[in-house]
Amino acid sequence: MKIVVNVAARVGNRLLASLPALFGVLVFTFLLMRVLPGDPAVFFSSDPNAGPEEVERLRKAMGLDQPMLVQLAYYLRDVATGHLGSSMSTGQTVVVDLVERLPASLELTFIALVLALSLALPLGILAALRPGSALDHAVRFICSLGVCAPTFVCGLLLIYVFYVVLGWAPDPTGRIGVFDAPPPGITGLLLIDYLLVGDLASWRSALSQLVLPATTMALFVLAPLARMTRASMLAALGSDFIRTARALGLSHWKVIVAYGLRNALLPVITITGVVFSTMLGANVLVEKVFAWPGVGSYALDALLSSDFAPVQGFVLLMATIFVMVNLLIDTLYGLADPRVSIR
Amino acid sequence: MTINRRDYLKGSAGLAGGALVGGPLGSSIAAAQSRSETLRHVMGAVLTSLDPTTGGATRESSPLSMNVYDRLVAFGTKQVAGGRMFDMGNIRGELAQKVDRSADGRTYTFHLREGATWHDGTPVEAEDIKWSLDRAVGAPSTAKAQMSNGSMTDPGQFKIVGDRQIEIRTERPDRLTLATFCVPFLPMFNSKLAKKHATSDDPWAVNWLKDNTAAGGAYIVESNRPGQQVVLRRNENWKNGENGKLPYFQRVIVQTIPDVSARASLVERGDADLTLDAAASDIPGLEKRGRVSIIAVPQTNAWQSVAFNTLAAPFDDLKVRQAVTAALPYEDMFNAAIFGRGKRLFGADWSEPPSSAIPQPMPVRRDLDRAKRLLAESGHAGGFRTTFSFPASMSTTVEPMAALIKESLATIGVDVTVQKLPDAQMTTMVSERRLPMFFDFFTAWLPTSEYTTRIFLTATTRWNASGWNDAIATKLGDDARYETDQAKYDAMMVEVIKRYVAANPLALLWHPNHDAVVAKNVEGYTYWFHRGADYRYLKRI
């Protein structure tokens, strides 16, 4: 019972502490967007017959005729009531757009993260078991290569090899096989939705669409994960309790898995949280290469057409996810390790 | 006939996914049949509104509106080198069965087709037409400006004069009045339905019509997932087409696929039937492999150019403009930027314009000696520094062009900095006339010489990119609008061209091609002035 209260207090404190940061993000993005050169009203009145009168009408509709502080006040009020404005380029409200696209980014990021972890953990552990060996150096080198390859180059080369040359991968054209029926939007995560409606053919097709972009992202984040696994595993293996366990004659693998790995996982969890947030933000390059209809490419397009509201909404969303993930990691960490003091 | 959508989609999923993941090739006979009667169009842009006259509607909403709504009249089509295209000189009835024009050219009387109905089955009445026309000049929309180009600005100009007759009167005989009734901005609405959704703030149901339709055209919007896909179903009661025939395709799926090359490869693999505006760089490969038809029609109503800001130094100096015009590597740009896929607007050889067409090929070519001489005469013998700007969305075409321009102008001592600007910034800077030299691209829906002159050569808006200001040409354009004598009209336009060539406000480059990548078994593709697809003309063979 005490633990629940403690955790709740901790979460509450953390949430309160993150509010100023979120507010700062909100104001900063707003100001940044307002100094973007280019008058969106001129841009979006793209009809050759449009005169100054049309432009003025559009400017008014977009609220751009108000002083900036008034605009900011309106914006903050809207955000507080859950309105993030409308996108000029899609004609939808930003909330609708983000809800539509966030699952695409989340799905890609999750799959990539799972893929990266399933590679990084064994590699890191193996390297830690034989520090300084050829295997260790090989793992280190592979990781260094992965982190060095720009995601967009990696993605393009994967497309070249697996789509153009070998023909194994589907068109890099988004998340649904082009003529698959989109599933009813239950969670928005295609792999789950297709399973729920029992459409296995489409499920496979959606999975095949995911393989290349997820691999691209996984390669990029493999290095920090594997390195952290290796380092914390090394630290754990070198500690007293392992020596004690060994001295007690426990089997080699039991020592490694039950005592080494369990203790080594804590820092890995922390870094996984950081990696996840970074991936969500850096998604934009991969989304661009694979025409992935996620939030990153949405923000990029909006940015290029001076469409303020979607960019602001995107940044706010990312910052919120960032805070949430950190909170989650923190809480997990606190639960797992009683030594972490609860403030 | 009803189509089981789920079945056919499953079948095609098997086809699309089968090769990749080893899934079953589950194509039943029924699926194959519905596949052949379904047209799949993949496009890059998104559809932001079902009503093209809404502020902020994307270009793609115009062709969609042509398929879903009827207009009173429509342009015919004609065969040209490369394919079929619209024909402004041949206007036929659509929702109107016939049109009478008064002797003075100021009054048109439209006779509505008997038995025409809206999608909900209610009959089309003269009141609907009157409401639609009133909306076009009254509602806060882009239709208003378009209407004024046909000399229509006031609801009082539209009268119901008989049971199924509407009369339109204009102050003077405007050459474009009738053509205006053919453009996407003048759809005919089911006014009873639309009025149900009008509010006191929004008497013309502008907001409702953005996401809903009140139409009677050849296709019915079955589903619309903004930003992803629109599914159209054929209106089986439609009788307003050419010879009253129904369109071939029962269903049209319009899907957004952002990557241009991916779109073309979908058509190539048989997964899609149509995509427009293919990347010029992909076309040679597509042609070589020969698995699709490429219908390439020069967009004679669209043209690209290098514009000079005639209102500021250094391009306020005619000699500087002429020098740079003579130093551009036209032929290389034509090949590198659009892979020769277009119609040249340079390299002509005349001193007297051979026709009254605007634009037409200009008597300019690359001549570095002339360029150097002119530059010296202008007092810039040592050259100068300037910038060449273009919008980010056009990078594919303009980036290679910019590299060639920079290289070529360096040979006459002009140091060019290439500037890629976000589109919104570009449009703002062009309208504020803050860019010295930039890429310019425009499209005219009604490409008559006098319309082009008024909107793109002499206007004070950003569409007159170079800011050319010539009182005589301006007057000629305004007068020609009401000139009914063709010979006089031609003479006026030739005069405009001569003045334009002499002033050299921009360097015309070319009409780019409209390249449609079409499945081999689909025919009838027609190039329209709105640069979109009209599914009513397509059929599978």
Next chain:
Amino acid sequence: MSATARHVAWVLRGNPVTAIATFGFSCLVFLALFGPWIQPHDPIASNVANALQPPSSAHWAGTDQLGRDILSRLIAATRIDLAIAASAVAISFAAGVVIGSLAGYAGGLVDRVIGSVVDVLMAFPLFVMAMAMVAVLGNRIENIIIATAFINLPFYIRFARAEVNVRRNAGWVEAARACGDSHLDIVLFSLIPNILPAMAVQISLNLGWAILNAAGLSFLGLGVTAPTPEWGIMVAEGARFILSGQWWLVAFPGAALMLTVLCFNLLGDGLRDILDPRMRT
């Protein structure tokens, strides 16, 4: 001094990877400095008739859409890419160390204010922030540098703050204070020099990251403008041709980027080994 040299030599011998990275780094610097005299062709000169040729003996890395020699463009781009990364890192390093040391040394309110500003910055998706900054400031090289420097800044501030915080009550700092040194002197001449070695590792790793950032921005059309040869924009130009099978337009600039970043990262690791053998992970 000779002990240090021996230590370096010993580390290099024991770790051939660092030796290779050092060699690679020297090659990069050489190309950046002397590229114009080495490149086989003019990187700007077009030859439309010879466009999109695969690698051959005349053009080792093939030609691009305008018939320009890709190898020469790669060499010419070395200078720009290194310059962008180096200036960006230099700016964020200088600013970050000063601000971070200030926060770490002063503590209290100053520390809290700076800390919360850094928190705000870190809550941003940083790459998106760089995109927005370039979009706001315009597609020019100096703006890419500013944007890249800006998104690196929080890391330097945090790092310097932590390092200074650890040391600010150390004996030698107390000693300096006792000798009557001003706070500014202590920060500038005692603390900052003391944290430099630890920062050097950070800088090397950061250079690689800065190059990736700048190239990523250019790839999205928010960076260096063509026809300037730059690796990211070369990849972006080549991306259009990947589906039609002209792989060399992407592969070579991609490889250049990758090798350069690899070089910096390995160098950073090596540097860490040299400075503190125990820190090696």
